[in-house]
Amino acid sequence: MKVADEFEQQVDDAAKLGGSLLEEKVSSFKSNVETLSIPAAKKADIKNKIARLQDQVRKAQKQVAEENKRKAVIVTVEKAELAASNGKAFCISRVDVGLDVAAVREAVTKAMDQKGLSVMVFSTDESTNKAVICAGVPEKGDKGKLDVAEWLSNALGPLKGRCGKGKGGLATGQGTDAAHINEAMDLAEKFASVKLS
DSSP states (O other), X not given: XXXXXXXXXXXXXXXXXXXXXXXXXXXXXXXHHHHOOOOHHHHHHHXXXXXXXXHHHHHHHHHHXXXXXXXXXXXXXXXXXXXXXXXXXXXXXXXXXXXXXXXXXXXXXXXXXXXOOEEEEEEEETTTTEEEEEEEOOSSSGGGTOOHHHHHHHHHGGGTEEEOOOBTTXXXXXXXXXXXXXXXXXHHHHHHHHHHO
């Protein structure tokens, strides 16, 4: 019974943690609870507590995702407004949302819809040295001049990245060498300038 009480105490203590630390603990608890030789009723109680912690982790992940989207959209729309006021037909932005593809895609879509510009957004994760990039070209306007997949492939070169063909004017890619992000952004700028001039 002592083992069960100690394990339950660890689960209770984990409730005070936050972020990725809580996520790791919950994952560890899930696998460890099954290996314990403890009474079934006690095991069920502990499993319920772990399930509540999992809910806490999911809620925290949702909040982070929403915050990432909000942050990425604000930064990108501001950049698009600046680009439009300077008479540019495209905008290139860098946001700080790690490898959150959904947030980067949302930023591209919103900026494209609001400003009618071709948009490319970069985000990196320093810990893994990876980058995620999304590009969008409006259906009306520059679509014939600027191919979204070609634009993105060109920018992904220095990042040692790959992308798909894109669909509906949007394309997403990832690179494994984020240290060259500035070079990639410069390439994207030059490519779009040439195609849209």
